[in-house]
Each structure stands twice: as C-alpha cells, then as structure tokens.
Amino acid sequence: MENVAAHDDWKACFSEAxxxxxxxxxxxxxxxxxxxxxxxxxxxxxxxxxxxxxNRALLFATVRSIALDLLRRDSRRARREADALADSDQHxxxxxxxxxxxxxxxxxxxxxxxxxxxxxxxxxIWNDLTFADIASVLNISQNTAAxxxxxxxxxxxxxxxxxx
Amino acid sequence: MNDFSELEAELKQLRPAAPSxxxxxxxxxxxxxxxxxxxxxxxVLPKPKIRVNWFTLGLGLAGAAAFLLLARxxxxxxxxxxxQIAANTPIIGEALPAPNPDTVQRGYVAEGVTRVVxxxxxxxxxxxxxxxxxxxxxxxQTHETTxxxxxxxGASLRVSYPAEEVEFIPVGGQ
Numbered sequence: 001m002e003n004v005a006a007h008d009d010w011k012a013c014f015s016e017a018x019x020x021x022x023x024x025x026x027x028x029x030x031x032x033x034x035x036x037x038x039x040x041x042x043x044x045x046x047x048x049x050x051x052x053x054x055n056r057a058l059l060f061a062t063v064r065s066i067a068l069d070l071l072r073r074d075s076r077r078a079r080r081e082a083d084a085l086a087d088s089d090q091h092x093x094x095x096x097x098x099x100x101x102x103x104x105x106x107x108x109x110x111x112x113x114x115x116x117x118x119x120x121x122x123x124x125i126w127n128d129l130t131f132a133d134i135a136s137v138l139n140i141s142q143n144t145a146a147x148x149x150x151x152x153x154x155x156x157x158x159x160x161x162x163x164x
Numbered sequence: 165m166n167d168f169s170e171l172e173a174e175l176k177q178l179r180p181a182a183p184s185x186x187x188x189x190x191x192x193x194x195x196x197x198x199x200x201x202x203x204x205x206x207x208v209l210p211k212p213k214i215r216v217n218w219f220t221l222g223l224g225l226a227g228a229a230a231f232l233l234l235a236r237x238x239x240x241x242x243x244x245x246x247x248q249i250a251a252n253t254p255i256i257g258e259a260l261p262a263p264n265p266d267t268v269q270r271g272y273v274a275e276g277v278t279r280v281v282x283x284x285x286x287x288x289x290x291x292x293x294x295x296x297x298x299x300x301x302x303x304x305q306t307h308e309t310t311x312x313x314x315x316x317x318g319a320s321l322r323v324s325y326p327a328e329e330v331e332f333i334p335v336g337g338q
Binding site: 010011014015018019020022023032036039040043044047048095096097103106107110121125126150153154156157160 | 168171172174175176177178179180181182183184186187188190191192194195
C-alpha cells in the first residue's frame with residue numbers, strides 16, 4: 001500500500017513553492033499563521049487531487065480560492081482585525097526576511113499597493129509565474145495581468161521614491 | 165527596453181519569509197491521513213476505480229426482476245373475472261353499437277383521427293420486382309392520434325403512435 005507521506009516528492013515541491021505560496025496567501029490575511037493555514041489546506045487539497053506538480057497556476061488558484069472562502073466565511077472576524085489594526089497601529093508581521101532600512105521601505109511600498117496589483121506582482125516577482133499563468137489564476141486576460149503588473153511597478157517606483 | 169528592470173531586480177532581492185517548520189509537519193500529517201489509493205504522483209497514475217461485486221449486483225438485479233414480475237401479476241387489472249377491456253376497443257372509424265338506454269352499457273365511439281406528417285422524403289426512382297416501369301418511392305413519417313368517446317359517460321380514450329409510410333408513385337413518361 002502506497003502512502004503519500006512516505007514519499008519526499010511533496011517535500012521538494014513544497015520547499016520550492018512554500019515561501020512564495022505563504023507570501024501570496026499573506027496578501028489576503030494579516031498574519032502568517034492565517035496564511036499558513038490557507039497554504040496547508042490548499043497544498044493538501046492540490047496534492048490529494050493528484051494534479052500535475054508543475055501546474056503552478058492551479059496551485060495558486062487553489063490558495064486564492066481558499067483564502068477568499070475564508071474571508072467570506074469569516075468576514076466579521078476580518079473586520080474586527082482590520083479595525084484593531086487601524087486603531088492601534090499594531091505591528092504587522094513582516095512578509096520578507098532580513099530587511100535593511102531601504103528594503104523595509106520597499107516592502108512597505110509593496111504593502112501599500114492596491115490588492116489587485118499586489119497579487120499580480122507577488123505571483124510574477126516572487127513566484128515566477130508567467131502572465132498566462134497569472135491570467136488563469138485570476139480569471140482575467142493576459143493583457144490585463146500585464147497591465148496590472150506595469151501599474152504596480154509604476155506605482156511602486158513613484159511611492160518608493162516619494163518615501164525614500 | 166524595460167524601464168522597471170532595476171526596480172524588478174531590487175524587488176527580487178526581497179526574500180519571502182520562510183514558512184514555519186510546523187507547516188511542513190502539519191502538511192505531512194494531513195497527507196498521511198489521505199486515502200491510501202492516492203499517491204504522490206500528482207496525476208501520473210490513474211485514479212482509483214470503484215470495485216464492483218458482480219455476484220451481489222447480479223443477485224440484486226435478479227431479485228428486482230422477480231419482484232417486478234410478481235408485482236405485475238398481482239396488480240394486473242385484466243383478471244379472468246374482470247371487465248375485458250380489449251373487447252371494448254373499437255376499430256378505427258367504426259362506430260360501436262349505440263348505447264341501449266334499457267341496458268346501460270359502456271360503448272366507445274371513434275371520434276376522430278389526427279395525422280401529422282413530420283417528414284416526407286423522396287427516395288428517388290425504384291423498380292419494384294422485375295418491373296421495367298419506374299416508380300418514385302416517397303417515405304413519410306407521421307404521428308397519428310385516434311380518439312374514442314363514450315357518450316353515456318363522457319369518458320374518452322386517446323391513442324397516439326408514430327408511423328412510417330412508404331408510397332410508390334408511378335412515374336409517367338413525357
């Protein structure tokens with residue numbers, strides 16, 4: 001009898017995609033713990049469905065779908081958390097490792113991007129998805145995906161220079 | 165030339181925070197709970213098939229067939245002592261005897277026939293038998309509905325059925 005966890009293939013796949021997936025999930029929730037919950041559910045679902053491991057677009061679409069489901073299911077909690085964050089200037093867990101002053105400012109500028117631009121940027125820069133993949137994840141055209149990416153970079157450049 | 169190449173390079177230098185080691189353990193634990201038929205191949209191997217116990221299935225079907233046969237016998241309204249419905253079925257176009265007011269009996273009278281032609285196809289010339297005279301073969305598909313009515317009770321009976329008709333029409337020389 002074959003056991004899924006007896007093989008290390010999923011580990012190789014997860015060690016490669018895991019950080020990017022958690023970063024992507026963080027675009028929907030405020031804490032790493034919530035992001036990891038989403039990634040866990042998505043990854044397990046993806047692996048159990050026996051999809052081709054190189055179908056990254058589907059993996060990201062699964063993460064996004066679960067994250068949006070969670071937001072819809074728990075919208076009251078999300079509102080409470082957002083209110084608490086707004087009221088208390090609470091420390092938000094960093095999404096990136098080892099940040100110096102300049103990189104922290106860049107990360108903050110990324111955080112200030114509109115959500116639809118930020119998710120495209122995250123998939124493109126830190127997960128190496130093609131515009132075709134991104135379009136498939138977001139159910140938009142490739143041109144729209146590319147436009148959002150350009151807008152994100154443009155806004156980032158402007159904001160980053162402003163805040164530097 | 166990409167205006168953003170410098171910015172893209174700078175962004176790539178930001179390294180996403182690594183997931184906690186617990187996440188991998190949780191995934192491993194969750195995958196261990198997966199059904200044994202699922203494998204690591206992520207789609208390479210065929211999906212598990214449902215196993216059918218043919219003996220049990222056959223037994224079940226035989227039982228169901230026997231039940232239906234018995235049920236058919238039990239609920240069949242045309243028993244030997246009951247009314248003979250077939251005897252009341254009129255021939256199309258032929259009126260049954262008018263009801264006798266002294267001995268009220270049920271009698272259906274043919275009320276009308278409707279014939280709807282759905283398709284009519286000319287299948288070309290044919291030479292039926294050894295005939296040298298060609299005929300044109302025309303095939304029609306129709307739906308016929310015949311209705312009977314019992315004047316004494318007002319009950320009516322309608323029968324619809326599809327029909328196909330082939331006509332041989334002699335072809336005249338010119």
